[in-house]
Each structure stands twice: as structure tokens, then as C-alpha cells.
Amino acid sequence: MEKNFEVIIIGGSYSGLSAAMSLGRSLRQVLLIDSGLPCNRQTPHSHNFITHDGENPAEILAKAKLQVDFYKTVQFYNRLASEVVKTQNGFEIKTESGELFTSKKLLFATGVKDLFPEIKGFAACWGISVLHCPYCHGYEVKNQKTAIVANGEVGFEYAKLISNWTKDLILCTNGKSELTSEQMQILKKHAVLILEEELESFEHNDGYISNIVFKNGEKIDVKAIYARPALKQHCSLPQVLGCGLSDQGLIKVDLMQKTTVYGVYASGDATTQMRSVALAVSSGSFAGAAINKELIEESFV
Template sequence: MIPYAPFDVIIIGGSYAGLSAAMSLGRSRRQVLIIDSGLPCNRFTPHSHNFLTQDGKAPAEIAQRAREQVHQYDTVHFVEGTANTVTQVDSFFVVETATGEAFTAKKLILANGIKDNLPDIPGLANAWGKTVIHCPYCHGYEFKDQKTGILAHGDRALHLAGLVYNLSKDLQLFTNGEAEFTAEQRTKLTKAGILVHEERIISISEKEGIIDGITLDTGVFMPLQALYAVIPFTQQGGVADALGCTLTDAGHIKVDFMQKTSVPGVYACGDNSSPMRSVALAVSTGSTAGAMVNMELVTESF
């Protein structure tokens, strides 16, 4: 039973960004409701890195400790579930969950992350977050000097190649189809000694998420110990689209330096609004969103 309504703020998504926003608001004694499905985007990853004081810990361990700390603030409440619809009624937001419960708030923070749309390559899903990875800052050091591949093409491939090259020179690039490189980009890759394979990937060989290589449509098996993959994504749950939030060309929710979206009263934080996917950044943007929402409430009432 939720003891308070309407809330000052509803936070959709209760992982690192949402919990961080809730802590800022709870410490300002705001009535907050977190609606969370319990399925964070990084749940497949065994260890989280590049976050001071938490380096190497399991993501679930970090999240559990965060929830315990946020639970100490008695104005922050939790509901397990997913936000099904969000509508504006006068100056309030009404959020209805998949189970039919409805909650009302003055402000809304979207912290529900993104959905990775994994390509249909056998073996990839099992290894995702373990040895098929997305971020050199989050995972790269653990795979330094190992036989490494990059699954990407075009500008994103060049960007990743530059970052990964400093971690491992034993590096190859797989475009899974015809490559989209300019002559200048191909020259840069050749100069670095990075081979480009344009054949289709038939499968990824793995055991319990640990890969040992990939098979191309020519039948050639390419040994690998790590594979960086640029994976397409969509906004989780469709709430941002329903509200009419402007998206960037890449598909993230467009926010300003205060984490404000294009819709008045709606803020966003974490992976849904930043190309830098990390626990550290999610916590940072969540803290900013919480503080800025509190300031907006202060401005309206004081």
C-alpha cells in the first residue's frame, strides 16, 4: 500500500540513475515514488568497473546497497512493476503500471534505460556483457593484450578501434557485411595493422559466456577472446515517445545540462539520455536530475 499521493516526483526506473535521483530528492524530504521492473540493462555483466569505491563489484551488489541506502529516507516509496502509460492531466503526470495501478505526481524523471536489440547471431546473447562487450572504459582493462575483435562499421568502428588499440594491438574488425569506410578511414586502419573482415558472421563460439572465436560465412573460424559490439537500441518502454520527448539522432532522449527534456516537468538520466553507458555516469546524471527537479519544485512553491 503506497501511503502518499499525489507525489512530488515519480521516477520511472529504479536502477543506478533512478536511485541516485531518489536519494537527492529524499534528502530534500520530497515525496517520491520509484517504479522499477528489477531488470537493469547491465544485469548480464558479472562485474562493474571504472566507478570509484565500487570497482570490480557485481552490478547487483552495487544496486542492492544503493536500494538499502535510499530506503532509509521515509519519503521515498517503491513499486515493483513497469510503467505502461503516462498522461498529463492539468499540471500533473499520471503513470499507470502494467497491473493497472495509477499514480500521480507533479514532476517526472525517466530513468528506465534503453533496450539493446541484439543481432540474431547464435552465441552472441549468451556472451553479451561477459566477453561480448560494449565499452572499453567499463571492460577493456580486463581484456588488455588479448586477441580482440570489434563488431561495427563506419564512424563507430573507427571510434572504437582507436580506444581499443591502446588496450590490445591484436585487433581485428568485423563489419558483418559490406564495410562503410572512406578511403581515409581504410588507410588509417591499414596503418594500424587492423584487418577488416566484411564476411557475414555465422556464429559466435562460447561456453558459459566465454567466447573463443567466431565463424564467418566462408567457413573460416577466427579465434577471439573478446569482442566489442556496437548494438542498436531503442528507448525502454516507449514512455519517452508517448510523452513527446525529443530524441537525438542517435536515439537518446535529448536533455540539457540540468537533465531537462523537451517536455516541461520531465527530466531524464542514465543510459536513456547519454551515449556514455556506465554506472558512474548514471549515478552522476541521476544526482543532477534529482537536485534540479527539487530546485524546480522550490521555485514553483517558495
């Protein structure tokens, strides 16, 4: 297998594959390294991505990989990238299996890891009936009894947003409310029920929520839950290189998807709070074009 490439992409989900296609069509020698753990792997259906609305995410990935594989300058390596070193001419990437590869440019499309709260059933329901994005999943649970797990300003803004999809809405603050009196009045005006009891578990059937169970023993039946768990970078290598992170823990990029380290780009969920397949594909495609442009500028002297 070839060891030296113009571009190495770490992360082979929607954004990484999109960047690989863009670069493959630009005749670049590309290696895509992927460990095979997309964050939406237990989500049954992907939505709001035109031409693929309602498809299974794994099927979209398989189709994308097959299409990228058409471009023979793109190679795939199914391993975990474990080490990175910046060199005089670019970068060295080492995988967990000990393989060493070099490149002039590097793209991280590694996504983020969700840090689930200690609520039994939360992880099992994540992406199925515990949802993060109404644009991705709200239509499927429209006008149904829905809970939001959040507090304070986040809870208020989340309730305001989700009220567009359903008026049968409960805000679970999972402990003492941090809402202002004005926010509580507005939510009550819009018939949003506020519950401050601490959460114990989610009763579900294969990930489909049936009841929220509180620590005081009470239950409420709901059909869907919205939540935004804390997150961290799925891959620590951008930080090893010194790439800057935002206050939200996202990789800082400019309008060209460049990080704070020259020659290093990032795209997809690792860079934005707006997590969707369509946006991941868009940022990956743009990053691929931006990397190709930088390579041209460096050689055309």
C-alpha cells in the same frame, strides 16, 4: 499505499536510485517504480566506478536500494509503468497491475534496450565477453586478441579507440567494407586486420567467447569482442508525453536534465551514448537536485 507524490521516478537502477536519494535527502515525497530489468543484469563485474570497482552490478544495486530505503519519504513499487497522462497539476501514472499514482514532477531513468544482431551467441555473450565500452571493461581484456564488429566510420573510430588497450586487433565489417581507402590504409599501418566475411555465430562457454564463426565456415579465435548494437528506448512513455528524441533515439535533455516537456526530466542511459554506472549515478543525482530546485521555485512565490 500513498497515491499522490511530489515526484515519481520511473526506473530503479543506478540513475533512478541516485535521483531518489537526492530527492529523499531533500525531504520530497517520492515514488520509485521499477520493473526489475537493468540492462547490465548478466554482466558479472562493474568497473570504473570508484569505491565499487569490480563489484557485481546486482550487489551494487542491492546496496544502493538499502541506502535509499533509509529515507522514509521514498517509497518503492515493483511494477511496470504502463500508461502516463499529463494533467493540470502534473502527471498520472498507471501500472500494469492497474494502480494509479499522481505526481507534480516525473523523472524517466528507464535506460535503453539493445537490439542485438542476428548472430548466434551474441546475446549470450553480451556484457561478458562482447563489450561496448573499453573504459568499463577494456582493462580486463588488455593486450588480448580482440575483434570489433562494426563498419564504416564507426568501425574506424572504434578500432582507433580500442587500439589503446590492445594491438592484436581485428575489425570484422560483417559484409563488404564501407571504410574509405584512406581509413583502410591507416588501419593496416597500425596492423589492424580487416575481415569482410559475414558473421555466422560466436562460439562461447557461458558467455566467454572462444571463436568467431563466419558464414564461409572459417573461424578465428578471440578473447573479446567490442560491438555497439542498435538501441531503442526501454520505455515508450516519454514519447507518449511528447518528449523529443535525438537522431540516436536518446531522450533530449538540457544541462539540467530537463526534457522538452515541462515537468518531465530524464537521466542515465536513456539520455546519453556514454553508458556507464558512474555517469548514470551522476546524472541521476543531478536530476534529483534540479527537480527539487524547480519545486522550490514554484512554491516560493
